[in-house]
Amino acid sequence: MVESRRIRIKTNGNSEITDITGRVAREIDDSSIENGIATVFAVGSTAGIATIEYESGLMADFRSSWDRLVPANMDYQHNRAWGDGNGHSHVRASILGSSLTVPFTEKRMLLGTWQQIVCVDFDNRPRSREIVVQIIGE
Amino acid sequence: MVESRRIRIKTNGNSEITDITGRVAREIDDSSIENGIATVFAVGSTAGIATIEYESGLMADFRSSWDRLVPANMDYQHNRAWGDGNGHSHVRASILGSSLTVPFTEKRMLLGTWQQIVCVDFDNRPRSREIVVQIIGE
Amino acid sequence: MVESRRIRIKTNGNSEITDITGRVAREIDDSSIENGIATVFAVGSTAGIATIEYESGLMADFRSSWDRLVPANMDYQHNRAWGDGNGHSHVRASILGSSLTVPFTEKRMLLGTWQQIVCVDFDNRPRSREIVVQIIGE
Numbered sequence: 001m002v003e004s005r006r007i008r009i010k011t012n013g014n015s016e017i018t019d020i021t022g023r024v025a026r027e028i029d030d031s032s033i034e035n036g037i038a039t040v041f042a043v044g045s046t047a048g049i050a051t052i053e054y055e056s057g058l059m060a061d062f063r064s065s066w067d068r069l070v071p072a073n074m075d076y077q078h079n080r081a082w083g084d085g086n087g088h089s090h091v092r093a094s095i096l097g098s099s100l101t102v103p104f105t106e107k108r109m110l111l112g113t114w115q116q117i118v119c120v121d122f123d124n125r126p127r128s129r130e131i132v133v134q135i136i137g138e
Numbered sequence: 139m140v141e142s143r144r145i146r147i148k149t150n151g152n153s154e155i156t157d158i159t160g161r162v163a164r165e166i167d168d169s170s171i172e173n174g175i176a177t178v179f180a181v182g183s184t185a186g187i188a189t190i191e192y193e194s195g196l197m198a199d200f201r202s203s204w205d206r207l208v209p210a211n212m213d214y215q216h217n218r219a220w221g222d223g224n225g226h227s228h229v230r231a232s233i234l235g236s237s238l239t240v241p242f243t244e245k246r247m248l249l250g251t252w253q254q255i256v257c258v259d260f261d262n263r264p265r266s267r268e269i270v271v272q273i274i275g276e
Numbered sequence: 277m278v279e280s281r282r283i284r285i286k287t288n289g290n291s292e293i294t295d296i297t298g299r300v301a302r303e304i305d306d307s308s309i310e311n312g313i314a315t316v317f318a319v320g321s322t323a324g325i326a327t328i329e330y331e332s333g334l335m336a337d338f339r340s341s342w343d344r345l346v347p348a349n350m351d352y353q354h355n356r357a358w359g360d361g362n363g364h365s366h367v368r369a370s371i372l373g374s375s376l377t378v379p380f381t382e383k384r385m386l387l388g389t390w391q392q393i394v395c396v397d398f399d400n401r402p403r404s405r406e407i408v409v410q411i412i413g414e
Contacts, residue, residue, distance in 0.1 A: 004241060035278045036410070037315050037410050039175050039239045039241055041239070041240065041248065043248060043253070044253055045189060050370045050373065050374075051375075052366060052370040053321040055354065055358075057352070057353035057357040057363075058352075058354040058363065058366050060353045061352045061366070062366075065371075069207060069346075070203055070207075076196075077195035078191075078193065078195040078196040078199050080195065081194075082193075082195070087195075087196065087199050090196050090199070090200075091196075091203045093190075094190040094200060095203075096371065097188065097235055097373055098238070099238055099239045099240065100374070100375055101315045102375065103408045103410030110408045112319045112321055114320075115320055134174070134175050134248075136174060136175060136274060136412060137278045140312050140413045140414050142311060142379060142381045177313050177377045179377070179378065179379050179386065181387065181388045182390075182391055183328060183388055183390050208345075214333070214334075214337045215332075215333035215334070215336045216331065216333040216334040217333075219332075220331075220333070225333075229334075229341045232372075235326065236327045236391070237377045239377050272379035272386075
């Protein structure tokens with residue numbers, strides 16, 4: 001069985017991190033599937049999906065790590081060509097990854113206690129984001 | 139239902155990025171599955187799979203980011219032991235990731251308009267690459 | 277069909293890399309599924325799953341790359357708030373990723389010859405780790 005569901009969020013961009021664990025859990029709960037996997041997929045090329053302990057100190061650490069690893073203020077050829085200033089957003093999103101697959105049994109995701117599912121919006125402006133939750137199982 | 143398909147590409151290595159979106163779409167189209175997920179998996183330890191906006195400026199930015207993050211010209215113990223000079227290729231491929239799972243409905247992948255599926259060949263020489271597209275659904 | 281299995285490992289933390297390829301292969305073999313995908317998922321927020329050539333030189337290179345990219349001895353707000361000194365562990369695990377999906381046919385994973393599945397424990401102390409292997413197929 002396959003059920004395809006969507007989550008929509010609004011973000012401020014600039015590496016804003018949104019905890020979507022509860023939203024994904026609800027989609028699994030509302031589906032007719034008891035055991036399986038949920039593939040969480042960020043539609044678009046400047047956002048990524050990850051798991052992380054959703055805690056304010058760590059959110060700051062995660063953002064500053066990306067600022068250091070893939071700085072916004074470097075010379076990106078993407079920015080020269082398109083003028084939208086979000087070359088770093090694309091590179092970060094590709095490295096973090098757009099898909100995450102989470103197992104669940106009896107409708108409960110097998111996450112750790114301090115392990116949340118997040119969408120990281122690396123774009124340099126506010127965005128509406130669509131996230132697909134593709135649920136497969138029995 | 140499960141269908142296992144292969145894509146074969148030739149690359150020049152050295153972080154060459156190949157857009158395989160159309161190839162993956164064709165495999166889904168040729169399958170008997172309407173709704174589900176496609177797991178795109180790079181066979182081998184020096185290539186990775188990602189989504190990115192396939193645009194020439196960004197391709198240069200992506201490559202130069204990897205050159206900065208995991209430089210080729212550092213001292214790698216892998217190179218000392220094996221003499222093949224591709225220690226950086228292995229590290230980059232592991233960080234980027236070898237598998238990507240993409241949802242689709244009515245045979246259409248739920249990608250953004252500027253979101254392509256790519257294989258990044260980090261090896262330091264031309265390679266023939268096998269990519270598995272494992273399609274699961276109904 | 278869905279089968280949910282668990283692997284338990286003991287690690288010393290500090291980016292210890294455990295080859296779990298044989299363990300995942302055994303779970304697929306013991307299952308009743310011939311063709312499909314295995315989602316390998318690290319429970320917890322300080323470990324990641326990847327593929328890599330499991331070779332001692334490269335293990336050292338992989339660890340030193342993370343030490344350089346996301347150093348342990350920086351000022352992490354997570355450490356200030358929680359005092360456990362593992363801010364870097366969380367950031368590394370999120371970037372590497374907690375889930376990997378591997379295709380298999382006739383019970384054989386479609387890995388390259390030098391491509392192993394590993395769990396990287398980034399925490400700063402010994403840990404017992406639970407890894408879910410969610411097997412889906414027919």
